[in-house]
Amino acid sequence: MVAPASACTPMRLGDLGHLIEVVATFLxxxxxxxxxxxxxxxxYHHLSVTQYCWLTxxxxxxxxxxxxxxxxxxxxxxxxxGMAAAWPEGPGWALLxxxxxxxxxxxxxxxxxxxxxxxWNRLRDSPWRIAFERGLGPITLxxxxxxxxxxxxxxxxxxxxxAVSVLVCLLMLRTRISPLWFMAVAGGLGxxxxxNR
Amino acid sequence: MTEPSASASASPAPPPGLQxxxxxxxxxxxxxxxxxxxxxxxxxxxxxxxxxxxEEFLTxxxxxxxxxxxNQINMAVYVGAFFRGLPGALAALxxxxxxPFTLLMLVGLVxxxxxxLPAVDRVLAGVVAAAAGMALSMGFKIVDQYWKDPVALLxxxxxxxxxxxxxxxLVPLVLVAGPLAMAWYWPRGNRPVDGRxxxx
Numbered sequence: 001m002v003a004p005a006s007a008c009t010p011m012r013l014g015d016l017g018h019l020i021e022v023v024a025t026f027l028x029x030x031x032x033x034x035x036x037x038x039x040x041x042x043x044y045h046h047l048s049v050t051q052y053c054w055l056t057x058x059x060x061x062x063x064x065x066x067x068x069x070x071x072x073x074x075x076x077x078x079x080x081x082g083m084a085a086a087w088p089e090g091p092g093w094a095l096l097x098x099x100x101x102x103x104x105x106x107x108x109x110x111x112x113x114x115x116x117x118x119x120w121n122r123l124r125d126s127p128w129r130i131a132f133e134r135g136l137g138p139i140t141l142x143x144x145x146x147x148x149x150x151x152x153x154x155x156x157x158x159x160x161x162x163a164v165s166v167l168v169c170l171l172m173l174r175t176r177i178s179p180l181w182f183m184a185v186a187g188g189l190g191x192x193x194x195x196n197r
Numbered sequence: 198m199t200e201p202s203a204s205a206s207a208s209p210a211p212p213p214g215l216q217x218x219x220x221x222x223x224x225x226x227x228x229x230x231x232x233x234x235x236x237x238x239x240x241x242x243x244x245x246x247x248x249x250x251x252e253e254f255l256t257x258x259x260x261x262x263x264x265x266x267x268n269q270i271n272m273a274v275y276v277g278a279f280f281r282g283l284p285g286a287l288a289a290l291x292x293x294x295x296x297p298f299t300l301l302m303l304v305g306l307v308x309x310x311x312x313x314l315p316a317v318d319r320v321l322a323g324v325v326a327a328a329a330g331m332a333l334s335m336g337f338k339i340v341d342q343y344w345k346d347p348v349a350l351l352x353x354x355x356x357x358x359x360x361x362x363x364x365x366x367l368v369p370l371v372l373v374a375g376p377l378a379m380a381w382y383w384p385r386g387n388r389p390v391d392g393r394x395x396x397x
Contacts, residue, residue: 030265032371037267038335042360043367062312062321065328066304071230072297075267079298083305091306098302106290109266110274114286116264117278120256127384133263135378137342138349139371142356145336149361152329161326168330173337178232182327190323197322 019097022085026078026104033109035140037075040105041147044081045154054084058197061155069183078105161195210247212280215288221246222273222292234269242276249276269293352378 025047033040041064048054055063063084067077082101086093116123123129152165168182189195213221221241229237235258243254257279261271270293277289311317343349356374359365 029368032368033265033267034371035339036262037270039367041332046366058325059312061325061329062308063305064332065321065324066308067301068328068331069324070297070301070304072226072294072301073234073267073269075270076294076298076301079301080305080308083302083309087309094306094309095302098305102294102298106266106270109264109271110286110290111283113261113264113266113271113274114278114283116260117257117275117286118282120260128379129263131379131383134382135380136371136375137339138346138352139356139374139378141336141339141343141349142353143360143367143370144339145353145357146360148333148336151332155325155329157322157326157329161322164323164326165330165333168327169333169337172331172334179327179331180231182330183324186323186327187320188323190326191316191320193319195323195326196319197325 023100023104030108039143157197219288219292222289
């Protein structure tokens with residue numbers, strides 16, 4: 001087990017300057033959101049747990065689970081990260097920071113998507129498009145495996161918990177059962193103390 | 198083409214305005230509570246509202262998956278931009294996110310206030326174990342298409358090792374490995390592919 005980075009001191013978000021820093025960070029990451037948006041999870045973990053200390057590792061795991069369980073695109077986790085960043089300043093700041101972070105992560109990719117939509121007829125047969133699609137695919141694959149391992153480490157549950165993780169992974173691949181059921185059952189196992197961390 | 202007469206005979210609806218785009222995406226987001234966002238957007242945009250042909254919709258899905266950004270959000274942006282440019286994209290995006298994001302914010306406020314309660318933490322420990330399994334499945338879900346391409350598997354393995362064991366960050370990794378991979382996979386006319394012959 002890796003010792004958590006306890007030397008990390010949280011930065012205060014009291015002034016507008018720091019909020020702008022949060023927004024700028026997510027603006028810069030937006031275009032690296034490959035493979036449907038999940039490739040950024042390791043980076044989110046680094047920023048919020050190691051670099052800025054917005055969250056402890058287990059809080060990060062909680063937030064990831066909440067974003068997966070809630071209806072809608074799971075990439076809305078960025079809103080929760082923004083909220084975590086400003087939580088010490090009170091709910092008002094937290095909400096402002098949450099909306100700022102979510103808009104920041106979506107704005108650049110949205111603008112690019114608009115351009116892509118309007119110029120797709122020219123892009124479709126471009127060698128750049130073909131090379132981008134074929135070349136970035138395998139890199140995305142490697143990133144997703146790395147993120148799977150990272151989240152598993154961050155979850156840091158006991159042996160029954162790891163067994164549940166592996167079982168859920170298999171069921172996700174072999175069945176079409178809604179993952180909400182897995183989370184509900186596992187939550188129950190947690191409530192009875194069978195899974196803990 | 199493969200679709201029977203039903204969709205061929207149905208004339209497409211007039212292009213939606215900003216309010217209709219917002220309302221349509223709001224409906225997609227509400228219908229998809231519990232999952233199946235992609236299927237719901239197809240059902241509503243193609244079958245119910247008839248804004249797009251199935252072919253146009255599938256092209257949009259391809260573009261949404263190719264470009265950076267979350268797939269479902271990109272798809273909403275594509276549909277909006279297809280009809281009304283940037284304002285349409287923003288209207289569709291707002292419709293798609295309004296309800297789910299508001300809900301998630303409420304969940305977040307509750308979480309940050311109560312996560313230290315032992316009962317909450319115990320339930321979450323279980324939920325987290327399941328969520329970790331979902332994260333673990335992401336790579337396996339797309340690995341099948343790469344089995345016949347050893348270079349792709351090598352690239353994926355190197356990426357995995359760099360991130361997991363050498364702790365290389367995402368941005369430098371993509372900026373270095375991306376162009377190299379693109380150069381390797383650059384479409385070359387002089388590679389004979391399926392009897393196409395050399396172009397030299």
